[in-house]
Amino acid sequence: MATKRIGILTSGGDCAGLNAALRAVVHRAIRNYGWRVFGIRDGSMGLMERPLDFVEFDLSLVTGDMLRLGGTILGTINKGDPFHYPMPDGTFRDRSSEFVEGYRELGIEALVVIGGDGSMRILNQLCRQGGIPMVGIPKTIDNDVAQTDYAIGFSTALDVAGEAIDRLAPTAASHHRVMILEVMGRDVGHIAINAGVAGGADVILIPELPYTLEGIANKIDDVRAEGRNHALMVVAEGCRTETGESITKVQSGGEARYGGIGQYLGARLADLVDAETRVTVLGHVQRGGVPSMRDRVIASAFGVHAVDLISSGRLGRVVAWQHGQVVDVPITDVANITRAVDPFGTLAQTARGLGIYIGEMPA
Template sequence: MTAKRIGILTSGGDCAGLNAALRAVVHRAIRNYGWKVFGIRDGSLGLMNRPLNYVEFDLKSVGDDMLRLGGTILGTINKGDPFAYPMPDGSKKDRSQDFVDGYKELGIEALVVIGGDGSMRILNELCRKGGIPMVGIPKTIDNDVAQTDYAIGFATALNVAGEAMDRLAPTAASHHRVMILEVMGRDVGHIALNAGIAGGADVVLIPEIPYTLEGIAKKIAEVRDEGRNHALMVVAEGCKTETGESVTTLQSGGQARYGGIGQYLAARLAETVEAETRVTVLGHVQRGGMPAMRDRIIASAFGVYAVDLIAQGKLGRMVAWQHGQVVDVPITDVAGITRAIDPYGTLAQTARGLGIYIGEM
């Protein structure tokens, strides 16, 4: 297949590096193949709504400033499954055909989807229904997309968490405190474990490994016995309580989101640890801002490779980063699958080797 008109959209939560990927797709498609590229606004909604909501890119619209921009100039959504779309009266409606009809109306011949595991699953189902040729590009600060070592956005989020650790350490020492840093990551601990190792944490708690309050208290006591008057903890937002309960907050629209495990732990540790505790929740700070250089590079490599896959007729694939290079894998091997921390993998063993308490195994 030789496509002349391709579309591109971003779906799911935003992150740094999305615009670099958009830029790479446009440059490769126009410079090397002479194609037209249409950016679809607000994820799947751009094709579901009438009139269609899109923009045609040219090289002037994707200058080098896009490498430095956080977020996505196309906009994105992380709610509103087209197969069960929430209607104003509270009911759910299957609007998947609206998406398929919008694709046909725009007259594009292939679709590049930049998204996480959930977006890959939903968009793959939509494209299968409409017979739409699709290539995926992985992005998520959580770094939990299967079959790829890195997704766009992770490097920037990790840098933010690492900088927070660097800033918390001296104030922890000054006030003899236990500082708890709560980071994002949903149901995986990639940000927490990497930031904990890089930032010199004493305790790192991640969803993949259970822990006990006694284990945390013992580690803090060991730190004190070694002559240090402060301790650093990193906890992933998706960590449960020691009894297995999720800690969430209710957002607008009635949705429950992870958040609050840091405060929960601070309150519980106050009962067993003779030290003041303070909690810092990074939240969406990890998503925004100027992309790290590594995110810009990975995003650019992904964008170029995705266009080449379309040119080669290799569709239903996702680009991935494995062993230092870009490869492609079947989307069916990715969609809806979560890449978690291996409790016995290199990073977990490194943390244990450094004396970091990461739970009970």
């Protein structure tokens, strides 16, 4: 009987822990099932290139050193939707058939996709169009993938944000300042609220809850009344202004990206609270670096389970972490569905219980 051939790719924004997942898939597939594993470079592009852009893995390429590597050795993309691909002349073209043709040319029998909710949606659509068996592994520092408590990359990003707060606290105290830390997260506040609670922030602003400048100022006044001469704020990049406007920056390709809410708040609060404000924007620092131990463990467990799903014929599934163990759910329960912070959940209630201002209670 011919040896089974599977492919694996990483898609969307990079994060720490991707290489640990790649390593786990290769080890499980080769050691336990005797399969061949092909890594597809630069997400969906690897199957759209001619000649195809891929590498065949063997165990010599996936040593323990991979666990300590940030990013992804396969490369990834977070733009260039094959169904609406931007061409050099400014037009758009449907190149989805090229992806399917590439899959067939490579001769693989199933595809492991490591991506976030947006990548899952696009890759699921591509695979359905081409009749391609697929299993998904969730990754994103935003931790907004539905049906999983943790996605690969979140733990490391959170550690980076936490370390930043720990470093900002003593300089804030030394200069009697209000320190504002802007963290990533897109349209959700998982990084912000976790880092803020763990770092002892006085104010945490997340996209899921409205706030007022007066509410922030009142909290800072309360901090002073308690005898402290400084305050710490954590704000998620996707937060809007108090009047509901998004703060974005247009990139070279014309795409608008979140960024600037920290500077906006710093300018507005400087006079309102009669204090010096300083803003730190972490940005892509949160994506890089050595993966945390938790990210390595979760990624390894996800990779092993993904291969087992293919072996058992349970396809069209996404692995997930729920209540301390790996499970799997239908991809339709994950694709393009955002898991937001629950305004009434444990973290929000904990923050309020600690006296942290996290915005106004929803109606």
